[in-house]
Structure formats: C-alpha cells, structure tokens
Amino acid sequence: MASPLTSRVPAAAPTPASTTSGDGRSRRRSGGVGQIVLYVVLSIAAIGFVAPFVLMVSNSLKTAQEIIQVPPSLLPEHPTFANFAFVLQNSPYLVWYRNSLLVAVAVTALTLFTSSIAGYIFAKFSFPGKNVVFVVLLSTMMIPAPVLLIPSYLVMNFLHLLNTLWALVVGSIVSAFGIFLMRQFISAIPDDLVDAARLDGAGEFAIYWRVILPLTGPALAALGIFTFLGSWNDYLWPLIVINDQDKMVVPLALTYFNSQHSQRSDLVMAAATMAVVPVCVVFLFFQRRIVNAFVLTGIK
C-alpha cells in the first residue's frame, strides 16, 4: 500500500505550493500599519492557541505538590520526568499505543484498498444495477453516526467481536465517502489509459494495481490521512465495544487513566502529553499534505 503513496510525493508537491506560499498573492502591500496590526492580533491569538499545550507539557513535568499549588506556576520549578515513568510503569501505556497504531494502520490500509478498487469499478465499468447500488451507498453518508451506534453494537455482539480489536476494524473498512471520493478522482483519468493497458494484455487487477492506483496519489493521501486521524482519535465507538484494559486504544485509555487517577492531574497530563506530542510531531512532518487533504476533501 505504501508504494503508490510515497512514489507520488514529488509529483503532487507543485499543487500545494500554489495554495500555501504567500508570495505572488501579496495583494495589498499598501498598509504597513495594517500589516503590523494584523501580526500583533494574530500573534496574541496564536499564543492563546498554544497556551493549553504549553500548560499540558509544563504540568506533566511538575511534582505532585507543585501541581496543586495556588496560584499555579507557569513553568515547573523542579522539572521531573517521574510522571512519565509512573505512567509507563503503572499502566500498559505502550500496549494502548500499539493497539491504536494497529487499528488505525489496518483501517487505513484496508479503507484505501476497498475505496480505490470500488471507486475504480464505479468510475470505469458498466454493469447492471450500478446506479442503484451507488445511490444506496451515497445515501448512507447522510446518516449521522449516533444512529448506527446501537445497531452496530448489536451486530458486533452477534458476531462475538465485542471486546476485541476486530470490533474497531471490521466495521470501518468500507467507507461510502472513500468510494465516492475515489470515484470522482478516477473518473478524471482518461479511459484510453485503461484500454491501452488492456490491448497490451494486462489483466483487470493488474490494470487497477499498476495503472490506476499510481495515478491516485493525492486522493489516496487525502483519504488516508483522514481515515487514520479519524480512527486514531475515535472515542465513542471504542467506549462502547471495548472493556478490557489491555484492549483499549489511546483516547479510551486516557479517560480510563483519568478516572483511575482523577486527583493527579500531573500524571494525567503526562499521559496526555504522550498521546498528543507524537501525533503533532508526525503532523509537522506531513503538514503540507494534511492541509491539502483537508482542502481537497473540503471543497468538492
């Protein structure tokens, strides 16, 4: 699954540049004062936006005594990593992390596969019942998640998948939105390409895998980022189907940990820091792609 994604990186790079780089669109260079005011206002707002994260990290480094001190200190007086050590020693934090990673990677890889192959089929093939099936698929997108919560829980119960990681995966690997997005994207690929591959004697799956898939890089990246973040951050569904402590995923484990140590906000902040910081670091690396994913899927 990784090859089409990575191979497309250079090819997709020019598109983001047009939306992100500021030069060329600096339309009003007149207002020097206006610019300064904007920078000041934005800076104050930005500090407000970052402050909660700074406080989270700061609190995670404080001692148990300092954390309840009034008034609170901005930076820890005696920074210590003891809270992190405590969290790692007294809870299966690494297991939670592994569970989250396992589920999110599986859901993402499978969703990308099912969405792209079904999207290709809906875009480039004709077969009886195609339109009816597609409309049914699309109409389910309008149903809010809470409606399907209880019935899906009963389905998982029936399949004996409650309290397993499977319950977090199997229901999420076919995405109506994903199929729709990929169909839109693949429709724009010329039919000639597919016909030419057929004339060369390529099998149908080979055409999908070697011709279509490599051309869908930006759409795959967008869908992949969305699916991964959605799965990684999901809370309500794991809350319903998972009970065992060692089957929990990170968001669920965080609330569980919080309930176990409700009076120790220093520990909770250490746990939260470990949940948030890695994701943010990954985000900083893939920032441009993620922003473009939001743009690509946001403005259809």
Next chain:
Amino acid sequence: MAATTTTPTPAAGPSPAPTPTANRLPGRRRQLAFVYGWLAPILALFAVFSLVPIIIAIWLSLHRYNQLAPVSPFIGLRNFTYAFTDDPAFLNSLAVTGKYAVVAVPLNIVLSLAVALALNHITRLRALFRTVFFLPAIASAVAASLVWVPIYDPQAGWLNAVLNLLGLSGRSWLGDPGTALWSVMLTSVWQDLGFNVIVFLAGLQAIPLDFYDVAKVDGAGVVSRFRHVTLPLLQRTFVFVFCLTTIGYLQEFTRVQVMTAGGPLRSSETVVLHIYQRAFGDFQLGYATAMSLILMLIILVIALVQMRILRSRWEY
C-alpha cells in the same frame, strides 16, 4: 466473505497475460468477473455494517428492546411519543444541544473566517500561523478535553489565576451549571477552529485577484469589497463549512462526556450523551435508538434549511 457464491471467478492477483488479440466477448466476461469478484465482498461488508444496522435501527425504535429483558414487544411509535411527553431529560438535552449549536457554530464560523482573512492578508509567516491554529484539530478530542480540565480548575486552574491577576473573581467553571456548557464550548471552538480556517483560506485563495482590482477601480472600500466580492464568491465554501460545523456540533459527545459527564444538573448533557446514557447505562437500546432517529431528522431538516437559505441569499 460470502461473496464467492454469486460470482464465477474472483479475479485475484495479477492474472496471467491472455492472448494478445482478445476479442470483445471474453474481454467483457473478464471485466465482469473483476467487477463482481471485487465488488461483492466489499458490498457484503458494507451491507453487514451499514445497511443491516439501519434496518435494525428502525426495528429497535419500534420495540421496547432492553438487552436484559427476555422479550421485546412491538410498541409502534410509543418510543417517539415517550421522548417528547415523558422524558424531560431528553427535552433538556435537546435544549442544551440547541444552545450549544446556536452559540458555538456562529462563534466558530466568525472567528475562523476572521483568522482566515487575516492569514490571507499577511505576507510572511502564514504557514507558521496556520500550523499553530491547526494543531489542536490534530489532537484527539479526549486529549484536548483533558488538557482543558485543569485550566478550568477552581483552585489551581490557570483561567482563575489570570482572572485574579486582572482583579476579577474566578469561579468553578465546570462545576457551575451556569458556566459548564460554555466552558466545554470554548474548548470545542479552540479545537475545531483550525479546520475551518484552512477550508476558508483555500476558498479565499481561489478568488481571482482581478475581481478586487475591478472593485477598487469602481471605488469600493474594504467593507464593500468584502461584502460584494469576497462573501458571494466564498458562498460555496461558506455553505459547506456552515453545514458541516452545525452537523458536527449537533452531535457533540466526547468533550462533554470527558469534561463534565453532562453535569452539573444535566446543564451540559447533549442529545448524544443522553442517548449514550440511556443505551449503555440503562440498557434501553430501543428507546435510545428512537431518540437517535429523532436527532437524525432534526439534523436533516436543519441542514436542508441551511442549504436553502444560504444558497438563495447570495445567489447573484
């Protein structure tokens, strides 16, 4: 899955190269084998986890279904009438959710549009600022909520510390029925702003600069350029952002559950939280499903009305 029964050959893997001059008919058959062979398992999964649950939802809403009870009698629409006549907590949760959406949606839209406009006008450091505003959107709602809980703490919390510094008196933000909902909302807007900023920013940058130049020549000021050029040309983006944000906030669950658990005195109990508690606290799965269908209808109606009004108002 159960797909193999319906199709002749699931064309899996790179199939061996056939005769070079394949005539139309075998080619067509191979294509159909590919279509059905791959679509069948995908649609089977879709049916089990999307279509079947919809049918179960309708069935559940018409029955008094309790997982712990041996029988579940058919009761028609009584779950629906019960919600409106005998469950004040549900009506309360509707009011809470309404309050939440009515305040948080415009707040989010106005602030994110303002930030996007500001980012669109500055010439340097745009990417840095955008990153800062977008970071909270990457964090899970649970983590974001847990980060804010100590900030609202009445004793050692930062919010009260800052207020005291300014000579104002603080309070127990999450423990006071008058402020709990608004406090959660502040966290939500903080977290969700970045998403809308990015979508608005992309919409703004898609507007051709010529329009502004023409408007300037015509003597239009900043305000009138915003009103007559930016807003109309941003309309599609605006409708999209407005509908999506509304739909999202009408389903608010995670942040209220983590930060207040709906309290105090149900002052922050949203509809989805009430549904969750009825379903998995009291095991009234039938009644809870009926309430979720009511919520779905409300969401659909509001989304349709919004699209209508917003489309027509700015159609030029």
